[in-house]
Amino acid sequence: MEQQEFTLADLARILLDAAGAVEGAAFDEGIVDAELEQLGYDSLAILETGSRIEREYGITLDDGVLVDARTPRAVIEVVNAHLAARAA
Amino acid sequence: MTAAAVVTGIGVVAPNGLGADDYWDATTRGRGGLRAITRFDASAYPIRVAGEIPGFAATEHLPSRLIPQTDRMTQLALVAAEQALADSGVDPAAQPEFAVGAVTASSSGGTEFGQNELTKLMVRGGNHVSAYHSFAWFYAANTGQISIRHGLRGPSGVIVADEAGGLDALAQARRNIRRGGAVMVTGGVDASVWPWGLVSQSAHGLTSGADDVDRAYLPFDARAGGYVPGEGGALLVVEPADAARARGARVYGELAGYAATFDPKPGTGREPGLRRAIELALADAALTPGDVDVVFADAAADLELDGREAAAINAVFGPRGVPVTAPKTMTGRLQCGAAPLDVAAALLAIRDGLIPPTTNVSPESRYELDLVVAQARPARVGAALVLARGHRGFNSAMVVRAVA
Numbered sequence: 001m002e003q004q005e006f007t008l009a010d011l012a013r014i015l016l017d018a019a020g021a022v023e024g025a026a027f028d029e030g031i032v033d034a035e036l037e038q039l040g041y042d043s044l045a046i047l048e049t050g051s052r053i054e055r056e057y058g059i060t061l062d063d064g065v066l067v068d069a070r071t072p073r074a075v076i077e078v079v080n081a082h083l084a085a086r087a088a
Numbered sequence: 089m090t091a092a093a094v095v096t097g098i099g100v101v102a103p104n105g106l107g108a109d110d111y112w113d114a115t116t117r118g119r120g121g122l123r124a125i126t127r128f129d130a131s132a133y134p135i136r137v138a139g140e141i142p143g144f145a146a147t148e149h150l151p152s153r154l155i156p157q158t159d160r161m162t163q164l165a166l167v168a169a170e171q172a173l174a175d176s177g178v179d180p181a182a183q184p185e186f187a188v189g190a191v192t193a194s195s196s197g198g199t200e201f202g203q204n205e206l207t208k209l210m211v212r213g214g215n216h217v218s219a220y221h222s223f224a225w226f227y228a229a230n231t232g233q234i235s236i237r238h239g240l241r242g243p244s245g246v247i248v249a250d251e252a253g254g255l256d257a258l259a260q261a262r263r264n265i266r267r268g269g270a271v272m273v274t275g276g277v278d279a280s281v282w283p284w285g286l287v288s289q290s291a292h293g294l295t296s297g298a299d300d301v302d303r304a305y306l307p308f309d310a311r312a313g314g315y316v317p318g319e320g321g322a323l324l325v326v327e328p329a330d331a332a333r334a335r336g337a338r339v340y341g342e343l344a345g346y347a348a349t350f351d352p353k354p355g356t357g358r359e360p361g362l363r364r365a366i367e368l369a370l371a372d373a374a375l376t377p378g379d380v381d382v383v384f385a386d387a388a389a390d391l392e393l394d395g396r397e398a399a400a401i402n403a404v405f406g407p408r409g410v411p412v413t414a415p416k417t418m419t420g421r422l423q424c425g426a427a428p429l430d431v432a433a434a435l436l437a438i439r440d441g442l443i444p445p446t447t448n449v450s451p452e453s454r455y456e457l458d459l460v461v462a463q464a465r466p467a468r469v470g471a472a473l474v475l476a477r478g479h480r481g482f483n484s485a486m487v488v489r490a491v492a
Protein backbone atom coordinates (compact mmCIF):
# COMPACT_ATOMS: atom_id res chain seq x y z
CA MET A 1 0.00 0.00 0.00
CA GLU A 2 1.39 3.39 -0.98
CA GLN A 3 2.17 5.61 1.94
CA GLN A 4 0.21 8.84 2.18
CA GLU A 5 1.89 11.90 3.60
CA PHE A 6 0.20 14.11 6.15
CA THR A 7 1.31 17.69 5.63
CA LEU A 8 0.99 21.01 7.42
CA ALA A 9 -1.65 21.97 4.87
CA ASP A 10 -3.66 18.86 5.76
CA LEU A 11 -3.47 19.71 9.45
CA ALA A 12 -4.45 23.32 8.78
CA ARG A 13 -7.48 22.22 6.75
CA ILE A 14 -8.71 19.68 9.28
CA LEU A 15 -8.09 21.96 12.25
CA LEU A 16 -10.06 24.71 10.54
CA ASP A 17 -13.04 22.40 9.99
CA ALA A 18 -12.81 20.90 13.45
CA ALA A 19 -12.19 23.91 15.58
CA GLY A 20 -12.07 27.10 13.53
CA ALA A 21 -9.27 29.47 12.67
CA VAL A 22 -6.75 31.17 14.90
CA GLU A 23 -7.41 34.89 15.10
CA GLY A 24 -4.77 37.09 13.56
CA ALA A 25 -2.26 34.42 12.61
CA ALA A 26 -1.70 32.39 9.47
CA PHE A 27 -1.42 28.65 10.01
CA ASP A 28 1.81 28.19 8.08
CA GLU A 29 5.48 27.25 8.49
CA GLY A 30 5.91 30.13 10.91
CA ILE A 31 3.86 28.39 13.62
CA VAL A 32 4.97 24.80 13.04
CA ASP A 33 6.79 24.74 16.39
CA ALA A 34 4.28 26.89 18.29
CA GLU A 35 2.26 25.22 21.05
CA LEU A 36 -1.25 24.47 19.82
CA GLU A 37 -2.66 25.58 23.14
CA GLN A 38 -0.91 28.93 22.76
CA LEU A 39 -2.48 29.22 19.31
CA GLY A 40 -5.90 28.90 20.94
CA TYR A 41 -6.60 25.20 20.47
CA ASP A 42 -7.59 23.55 23.72
CA SER A 43 -7.74 19.84 24.49
CA LEU A 44 -11.24 19.44 23.00
CA ALA A 45 -10.10 21.09 19.78
CA ILE A 46 -7.23 18.59 19.63
CA LEU A 47 -9.56 15.68 20.44
CA GLU A 48 -11.95 16.68 17.66
CA THR A 49 -9.08 17.19 15.22
CA GLY A 50 -7.66 13.75 16.07
CA SER A 51 -11.07 12.18 15.50
CA ARG A 52 -11.30 13.75 12.06
CA ILE A 53 -7.76 12.68 11.14
CA GLU A 54 -8.61 9.11 12.17
CA ARG A 55 -11.72 9.08 10.01
CA GLU A 56 -10.12 10.64 6.96
CA TYR A 57 -6.92 8.60 7.02
CA GLY A 58 -8.31 5.38 8.40
CA ILE A 59 -5.86 5.19 11.27
CA THR A 60 -6.31 4.83 15.00
CA LEU A 61 -4.46 7.19 17.30
CA ASP A 62 -4.05 5.97 20.85
CA ASP A 63 -5.72 8.00 23.57
CA GLY A 64 -3.52 10.88 24.58
CA VAL A 65 -1.06 10.63 21.74
CA LEU A 66 -2.22 13.92 20.24
CA VAL A 67 -2.49 15.60 23.60
CA ASP A 68 1.19 14.79 24.12
CA ALA A 69 2.01 16.15 20.66
CA ARG A 70 1.96 19.78 21.62
CA THR A 71 2.96 21.46 18.34
CA PRO A 72 1.84 21.20 14.71
CA ARG A 73 5.19 19.57 13.86
CA ALA A 74 4.69 16.94 16.56
CA VAL A 75 1.14 16.18 15.38
CA ILE A 76 2.33 15.78 11.77
CA GLU A 77 5.11 13.43 12.89
CA VAL A 78 2.73 11.30 14.92
CA VAL A 79 0.24 10.99 12.07
CA ASN A 80 2.97 10.21 9.52
CA ALA A 81 4.41 7.56 11.82
CA HIS A 82 0.98 5.88 11.90
CA LEU A 83 0.65 6.12 8.13
CA ALA A 84 4.12 4.59 7.71
CA ALA A 85 3.31 1.79 10.10
CA ARG A 86 0.15 1.02 8.15
CA ALA A 87 1.98 1.05 4.80
CA ALA A 88 4.74 -1.26 6.07
CA MET B 89 -30.52 48.00 52.84
CA THR B 90 -30.52 46.07 49.61
CA ALA B 91 -29.14 47.50 46.41
CA ALA B 92 -31.62 48.32 43.67
CA ALA B 93 -30.79 46.36 40.51
CA VAL B 94 -31.00 48.47 37.38
CA VAL B 95 -30.71 47.60 33.71
CA THR B 96 -28.00 49.51 31.85
CA GLY B 97 -27.58 47.39 28.72
CA ILE B 98 -29.95 45.60 26.34
CA GLY B 99 -29.08 43.03 23.68
CA VAL B 100 -31.82 41.60 21.45
CA VAL B 101 -31.92 38.79 18.91
CA ALA B 102 -35.48 38.47 17.66
CA PRO B 103 -37.31 37.26 14.58
CA ASN B 104 -38.36 40.83 13.80
CA GLY B 105 -35.08 42.52 14.59
CA LEU B 106 -31.43 41.90 15.37
CA GLY B 107 -30.35 44.46 17.96
CA ALA B 108 -32.58 46.41 20.33
CA ASP B 109 -33.09 49.33 17.92
CA ASP B 110 -34.24 47.18 14.99
CA TYR B 111 -36.44 45.05 17.24
CA TRP B 112 -38.07 48.05 18.89
CA ASP B 113 -38.61 49.85 15.60
CA ALA B 114 -40.33 46.79 14.12
CA THR B 115 -42.29 46.04 17.28
CA THR B 116 -43.71 49.51 17.77
CA ARG B 117 -44.71 49.56 14.09
CA GLY B 118 -46.41 46.18 14.42
CA ARG B 119 -44.04 44.51 11.99
CA GLY B 120 -43.85 40.80 12.77
CA GLY B 121 -41.27 38.12 12.09
CA LEU B 122 -43.43 34.99 11.81
CA ARG B 123 -42.97 33.13 8.55
CA ALA B 124 -43.23 29.74 6.92
CA ILE B 125 -40.23 27.79 8.17
CA THR B 126 -37.28 28.11 5.78
CA ARG B 127 -34.39 26.46 7.62
CA PHE B 128 -35.62 22.93 6.90
CA ASP B 129 -38.48 21.31 5.03
CA ALA B 130 -41.26 21.51 7.60
CA SER B 131 -44.07 20.38 5.30
CA ALA B 132 -44.49 17.06 7.11
CA TYR B 133 -44.31 18.55 10.61
CA PRO B 134 -47.17 19.63 12.89
CA ILE B 135 -45.63 23.14 13.06
CA ARG B 136 -44.92 24.92 9.77
CA VAL B 137 -44.91 28.58 10.82
CA ALA B 138 -42.32 29.91 13.27
CA GLY B 139 -40.48 33.01 14.37
CA GLU B 140 -37.20 32.49 12.55
CA ILE B 141 -34.39 35.02 12.70
CA PRO B 142 -33.84 35.54 8.98
CA GLY B 143 -30.40 35.61 7.45
CA PHE B 144 -28.48 35.14 10.69
CA ALA B 145 -24.96 34.00 9.76
CA ALA B 146 -22.91 33.31 12.87
CA THR B 147 -19.65 33.70 10.93
CA GLU B 148 -20.48 37.38 10.39
CA HIS B 149 -20.72 37.98 14.11
CA LEU B 150 -18.39 35.58 15.90
CA PRO B 151 -14.78 34.38 15.80
CA SER B 152 -14.29 31.26 13.72
CA ARG B 153 -13.05 29.28 16.75
CA LEU B 154 -16.48 29.51 18.37
CA ILE B 155 -18.55 28.24 15.44
CA PRO B 156 -17.82 24.47 15.52
CA GLN B 157 -18.39 24.31 19.29
CA THR B 158 -21.71 26.16 19.53
CA ASP B 159 -25.37 25.51 18.85
CA ARG B 160 -27.36 28.27 17.15
CA MET B 161 -28.88 29.23 20.52
CA THR B 162 -25.39 29.98 21.84
CA GLN B 163 -24.34 31.83 18.71
CA LEU B 164 -27.39 34.06 19.09
CA ALA B 165 -26.78 34.43 22.84
CA LEU B 166 -23.17 35.49 22.26
CA VAL B 167 -24.34 38.18 19.85
CA ALA B 168 -26.94 39.43 22.35
CA ALA B 169 -24.43 39.44 25.22
CA GLU B 170 -21.93 41.44 23.19
CA GLN B 171 -24.65 43.96 22.29
CA ALA B 172 -25.78 44.27 25.91
CA LEU B 173 -22.28 44.83 27.28
CA ALA B 174 -21.48 47.37 24.56
CA ASP B 175 -24.78 49.15 25.22
CA SER B 176 -24.07 49.34 28.94
CA GLY B 177 -20.53 50.62 28.57
CA VAL B 178 -19.32 48.05 31.11
CA ASP B 179 -15.87 46.65 30.36
CA PRO B 180 -15.62 43.36 32.28
CA ALA B 181 -11.81 43.46 32.07
CA ALA B 182 -11.79 46.70 34.02
CA GLN B 183 -13.88 45.22 36.86
CA PRO B 184 -12.55 43.20 39.80
CA GLU B 185 -11.91 39.58 38.81
CA PHE B 186 -15.00 38.04 40.42
CA ALA B 187 -17.35 41.02 40.06
CA VAL B 188 -19.11 40.18 36.79
CA GLY B 189 -21.26 37.08 36.36
CA ALA B 190 -23.78 35.53 33.99
CA VAL B 191 -27.12 33.88 34.76
CA THR B 192 -29.18 32.73 31.81
CA ALA B 193 -32.28 30.63 31.37
CA SER B 194 -32.59 27.69 29.01
CA SER B 195 -35.55 25.60 27.92
CA SER B 196 -34.35 23.02 25.44
CA GLY B 197 -30.61 23.20 25.26
CA GLY B 198 -28.98 23.06 21.84
CA THR B 199 -31.53 21.07 19.86
CA GLU B 200 -29.99 21.63 16.42
CA PHE B 201 -26.48 20.69 17.50
CA GLY B 202 -27.84 17.78 19.52
CA GLN B 203 -30.02 16.43 16.75
CA ASN B 204 -27.24 16.67 14.19
CA GLU B 205 -24.72 14.85 16.37
CA LEU B 206 -27.20 12.16 17.45
CA THR B 207 -27.98 11.61 13.78
CA LYS B 208 -24.27 11.07 13.11
CA LEU B 209 -24.09 8.67 16.05
CA MET B 210 -26.94 6.54 14.78
CA VAL B 211 -26.22 6.72 11.05
CA ARG B 212 -22.43 6.79 10.87
CA GLY B 213 -21.16 5.69 14.26
CA GLY B 214 -19.73 7.11 17.45
CA ASN B 215 -16.43 8.19 15.93
CA HIS B 216 -18.32 10.73 13.79
CA VAL B 217 -19.76 12.61 16.77
CA SER B 218 -18.16 15.99 17.48
CA ALA B 219 -16.05 16.23 20.62
CA TYR B 220 -17.92 19.50 21.26
CA HIS B 221 -21.11 17.52 21.70
CA SER B 222 -19.75 17.03 25.23
CA PHE B 223 -21.12 20.47 26.11
CA ALA B 224 -22.59 22.33 23.13
CA TRP B 225 -26.15 21.07 23.69
CA PHE B 226 -26.16 21.64 27.46
CA TYR B 227 -28.59 23.99 29.15
CA ALA B 228 -25.60 25.82 30.61
CA ALA B 229 -23.79 26.35 27.29
CA ASN B 230 -24.92 29.97 26.90
CA THR B 231 -23.83 31.00 30.37
CA GLY B 232 -20.54 29.17 29.91
CA GLN B 233 -19.66 30.57 26.52
CA ILE B 234 -20.65 34.13 27.47
CA SER B 235 -18.52 33.84 30.60
CA ILE B 236 -15.51 32.48 28.73
CA ARG B 237 -15.71 35.02 25.92
CA HIS B 238 -15.99 38.05 28.20
CA GLY B 239 -13.91 36.75 31.10
CA LEU B 240 -16.82 36.71 33.58
CA ARG B 241 -15.83 34.88 36.75
CA GLY B 242 -18.47 36.15 39.14
CA PRO B 243 -21.59 34.33 40.36
CA SER B 244 -23.06 32.37 37.46
CA GLY B 245 -25.67 29.77 36.71
CA VAL B 246 -28.47 28.57 34.50
CA ILE B 247 -32.17 28.23 35.29
CA VAL B 248 -34.50 25.78 33.58
CA ALA B 249 -38.22 26.44 34.12
CA ASP B 250 -39.60 26.66 30.58
CA GLU B 251 -40.73 30.19 29.70
CA ALA B 252 -41.01 31.28 33.32
CA GLY B 253 -37.28 30.62 33.63
CA GLY B 254 -36.56 33.76 31.65
CA LEU B 255 -37.81 35.87 34.55
CA ASP B 256 -36.34 33.55 37.15
CA ALA B 257 -32.88 34.15 35.64
CA LEU B 258 -33.29 37.92 35.92
CA ALA B 259 -34.41 37.45 39.51
CA GLN B 260 -31.35 35.33 40.29
CA ALA B 261 -29.14 38.06 38.79
CA ARG B 262 -30.88 40.55 41.07
CA ARG B 263 -30.16 38.33 44.08
CA ASN B 264 -26.50 38.17 43.10
CA ILE B 265 -26.36 41.97 42.92
CA ARG B 266 -27.95 42.24 46.35
CA ARG B 267 -25.32 39.86 47.68
CA GLY B 268 -22.62 42.22 46.48
CA GLY B 269 -22.02 41.20 42.87
CA ALA B 270 -21.14 44.19 40.75
CA VAL B 271 -22.53 43.43 37.30
CA MET B 272 -24.65 40.62 35.84
CA VAL B 273 -25.26 39.56 32.26
CA THR B 274 -28.67 37.90 32.36
CA GLY B 275 -31.73 36.84 30.42
CA GLY B 276 -32.32 34.04 27.96
CA VAL B 277 -31.92 33.02 24.35
CA ASP B 278 -33.36 29.81 22.92
CA ALA B 279 -33.36 28.47 19.37
CA SER B 280 -35.51 25.45 18.76
CA VAL B 281 -36.78 26.00 15.24
CA TRP B 282 -35.35 22.67 14.23
CA PRO B 283 -37.20 19.32 13.96
CA TRP B 284 -36.27 18.01 17.40
CA GLY B 285 -37.01 21.34 19.06
CA LEU B 286 -40.37 21.67 17.35
CA VAL B 287 -41.70 18.16 17.88
CA SER B 288 -40.73 18.46 21.55
CA GLN B 289 -43.01 21.47 21.77
CA SER B 290 -45.84 20.14 19.62
CA ALA B 291 -46.03 17.11 21.92
CA HIS B 292 -47.63 19.40 24.53
CA GLY B 293 -50.57 19.93 22.20
CA LEU B 294 -50.36 23.69 22.68
CA THR B 295 -48.71 24.73 19.42
CA SER B 296 -50.38 26.13 16.33
CA GLY B 297 -50.69 24.03 13.22
CA ALA B 298 -51.80 26.95 11.07
CA ASP B 299 -50.13 27.84 7.78
CA ASP B 300 -51.37 31.45 7.53
CA VAL B 301 -48.81 33.58 9.39
CA ASP B 302 -51.38 36.25 10.25
CA ARG B 303 -53.74 33.71 11.79
CA ALA B 304 -51.25 31.34 13.36
CA TYR B 305 -50.84 32.96 16.79
CA LEU B 306 -53.90 34.76 18.18
CA PRO B 307 -53.80 35.09 21.99
CA PHE B 308 -56.95 36.44 23.67
CA ASP B 309 -58.83 35.96 20.40
CA ALA B 310 -61.83 33.64 20.03
CA ARG B 311 -59.94 32.04 17.13
CA ALA B 312 -56.92 31.16 19.31
CA GLY B 313 -55.51 27.83 18.26
CA GLY B 314 -52.15 27.50 19.93
CA TYR B 315 -48.86 29.33 19.93
CA VAL B 316 -46.19 29.74 17.27
CA PRO B 317 -42.67 28.88 18.49
CA GLY B 318 -39.84 31.26 17.76
CA GLU B 319 -36.13 31.64 18.31
CA GLY B 320 -34.16 34.36 20.02
CA GLY B 321 -34.50 36.37 23.20
CA ALA B 322 -32.74 39.11 25.08
CA LEU B 323 -29.80 39.53 27.41
CA LEU B 324 -29.51 42.45 29.79
CA VAL B 325 -26.72 44.01 31.78
CA VAL B 326 -27.89 44.61 35.35
CA GLU B 327 -25.92 46.36 38.08
CA PRO B 328 -26.47 48.15 41.41
CA ALA B 329 -28.19 51.50 41.00
CA ASP B 330 -25.51 53.40 42.91
CA ALA B 331 -22.72 51.92 40.77
CA ALA B 332 -24.59 52.80 37.58
CA ARG B 333 -25.15 56.32 38.84
CA ALA B 334 -21.52 56.69 39.90
CA ARG B 335 -20.22 55.90 36.46
CA GLY B 336 -22.86 58.03 34.74
CA ALA B 337 -24.48 55.10 32.97
CA ARG B 338 -27.77 55.41 31.14
CA VAL B 339 -30.36 53.51 33.18
CA TYR B 340 -33.34 51.90 31.43
CA GLY B 341 -35.14 51.01 34.62
CA GLU B 342 -35.13 48.92 37.77
CA LEU B 343 -35.94 45.23 38.24
CA ALA B 344 -38.20 46.29 41.07
CA GLY B 345 -40.28 43.27 41.97
CA TYR B 346 -40.44 39.56 41.33
CA ALA B 347 -42.25 36.45 42.43
CA ALA B 348 -42.62 32.86 41.28
CA THR B 349 -45.40 30.44 42.15
CA PHE B 350 -46.40 26.95 41.14
CA ASP B 351 -49.83 25.75 40.11
CA PRO B 352 -51.77 23.28 42.25
CA LYS B 353 -52.01 19.72 41.04
CA PRO B 354 -54.36 19.51 38.02
CA GLY B 355 -57.84 18.37 38.88
CA THR B 356 -57.91 19.82 42.39
CA GLY B 357 -60.06 22.74 41.24
CA ARG B 358 -57.82 25.14 43.15
CA GLU B 359 -56.90 28.48 41.61
CA PRO B 360 -53.77 28.56 39.43
CA GLY B 361 -50.77 30.40 40.86
CA LEU B 362 -50.53 33.32 38.44
CA ARG B 363 -52.63 35.80 40.44
CA ARG B 364 -50.55 35.14 43.53
CA ALA B 365 -47.34 35.65 41.52
CA ILE B 366 -48.64 39.06 40.35
CA GLU B 367 -49.61 40.13 43.86
CA LEU B 368 -46.33 38.98 45.36
CA ALA B 369 -44.30 40.72 42.66
CA LEU B 370 -46.21 43.97 43.24
CA ALA B 371 -45.66 43.64 46.99
CA ASP B 372 -41.97 42.99 46.39
CA ALA B 373 -41.80 46.22 44.39
CA ALA B 374 -43.88 48.06 47.03
CA LEU B 375 -46.35 49.07 44.32
CA THR B 376 -50.12 48.89 44.14
CA PRO B 377 -52.03 47.70 41.06
CA GLY B 378 -52.82 51.33 40.24
CA ASP B 379 -49.10 52.04 39.82
CA VAL B 380 -48.79 49.60 36.92
CA ASP B 381 -49.17 51.18 33.49
CA VAL B 382 -49.01 48.08 31.28
CA VAL B 383 -48.97 44.29 31.54
CA PHE B 384 -46.96 42.19 29.10
CA ALA B 385 -48.97 38.99 28.99
CA ASP B 386 -47.75 35.41 28.75
CA ALA B 387 -50.23 34.97 25.87
CA ALA B 388 -50.50 31.21 25.38
CA ALA B 389 -53.15 31.53 22.64
CA ASP B 390 -55.07 28.61 24.13
CA LEU B 391 -58.69 29.23 25.10
CA GLU B 392 -58.32 27.77 28.57
CA LEU B 393 -54.89 29.25 29.33
CA ASP B 394 -55.86 32.68 27.96
CA GLY B 395 -58.96 32.61 30.13
CA ARG B 396 -56.90 31.78 33.20
CA GLU B 397 -54.42 34.55 32.49
CA ALA B 398 -57.18 37.11 31.92
CA ALA B 399 -58.84 36.02 35.17
CA ALA B 400 -55.59 36.49 37.09
CA ILE B 401 -54.97 39.93 35.59
CA ASN B 402 -58.56 41.02 36.22
CA ALA B 403 -58.52 39.70 39.78
CA VAL B 404 -55.69 42.11 40.54
CA PHE B 405 -56.40 45.09 38.28
CA GLY B 406 -60.13 44.80 37.67
CA PRO B 407 -61.82 44.23 34.30
CA ARG B 408 -60.18 46.43 31.63
CA GLY B 409 -58.25 47.96 34.53
CA VAL B 410 -54.84 48.12 32.89
CA PRO B 411 -53.51 48.09 29.31
CA VAL B 412 -52.38 44.59 28.36
CA THR B 413 -50.18 43.70 25.41
CA ALA B 414 -48.45 40.70 23.85
CA PRO B 415 -45.86 41.83 21.31
CA LYS B 416 -44.78 38.20 21.14
CA THR B 417 -47.47 37.87 18.46
CA MET B 418 -44.68 39.37 16.29
CA THR B 419 -41.94 36.93 17.37
CA GLY B 420 -43.67 33.75 18.46
CA ARG B 421 -43.03 32.32 21.90
CA LEU B 422 -39.26 32.23 22.35
CA GLN B 423 -39.24 29.74 25.24
CA CYS B 424 -36.90 31.17 27.89
CA GLY B 425 -36.07 34.08 25.59
CA ALA B 426 -39.65 35.36 25.61
CA ALA B 427 -39.86 37.01 29.02
CA PRO B 428 -36.43 38.69 28.91
CA LEU B 429 -37.45 40.10 25.52
CA ASP B 430 -40.71 41.33 27.06
CA VAL B 431 -38.70 42.94 29.88
CA ALA B 432 -36.56 44.67 27.24
CA ALA B 433 -39.73 45.84 25.50
CA ALA B 434 -41.15 47.06 28.82
CA LEU B 435 -37.99 49.09 29.49
CA LEU B 436 -38.12 50.61 26.01
CA ALA B 437 -41.82 51.35 26.53
CA ILE B 438 -40.85 53.25 29.69
CA ARG B 439 -38.16 55.13 27.74
CA ASP B 440 -40.36 56.10 24.80
CA GLY B 441 -43.81 56.30 26.41
CA LEU B 442 -45.14 53.85 23.87
CA ILE B 443 -46.89 50.50 24.42
CA PRO B 444 -46.22 48.08 21.54
CA PRO B 445 -49.25 46.38 20.04
CA THR B 446 -50.59 42.84 20.00
CA THR B 447 -50.80 42.21 16.27
CA ASN B 448 -53.41 40.29 14.26
CA VAL B 449 -55.69 39.78 17.25
CA SER B 450 -59.39 40.65 17.56
CA PRO B 451 -59.88 40.61 21.34
CA GLU B 452 -62.46 38.18 22.68
CA SER B 453 -64.74 40.43 24.77
CA ARG B 454 -65.42 37.83 27.48
CA TYR B 455 -61.81 38.17 28.68
CA GLU B 456 -62.56 41.81 29.63
CA LEU B 457 -59.02 42.94 28.87
CA ASP B 458 -57.90 46.37 27.63
CA LEU B 459 -55.74 44.72 24.99
CA VAL B 460 -53.52 47.08 23.01
CA VAL B 461 -54.15 45.94 19.45
CA ALA B 462 -53.45 47.04 15.89
CA GLN B 463 -51.01 49.83 16.70
CA ALA B 464 -48.76 51.12 19.44
CA ARG B 465 -50.45 53.24 22.10
CA PRO B 466 -48.73 56.36 23.46
CA ALA B 467 -48.84 56.32 27.25
CA ARG B 468 -46.73 57.42 30.15
CA VAL B 469 -45.18 54.17 31.42
CA GLY B 470 -43.68 54.39 34.88
CA ALA B 471 -44.02 50.71 35.78
CA ALA B 472 -44.69 47.57 33.78
CA LEU B 473 -45.54 44.01 34.78
CA VAL B 474 -44.20 41.09 32.75
CA LEU B 475 -45.81 37.65 33.07
CA ALA B 476 -44.40 34.28 32.04
CA ARG B 477 -45.76 30.79 32.44
CA GLY B 478 -43.95 27.53 31.93
CA HIS B 479 -45.47 24.26 30.88
CA ARG B 480 -46.87 22.20 33.76
CA GLY B 481 -47.31 24.90 36.35
CA PHE B 482 -44.51 27.48 36.48
CA ASN B 483 -45.63 31.10 36.99
CA SER B 484 -43.32 34.08 37.26
CA ALA B 485 -44.02 37.80 37.40
CA MET B 486 -41.62 40.72 37.28
CA VAL B 487 -42.18 44.42 37.79
CA VAL B 488 -39.85 46.90 36.10
CA ARG B 489 -40.08 50.60 36.77
CA ALA B 490 -38.57 53.89 35.71
CA VAL B 491 -35.74 55.23 37.84
CA ALA B 492 -35.97 58.87 38.77
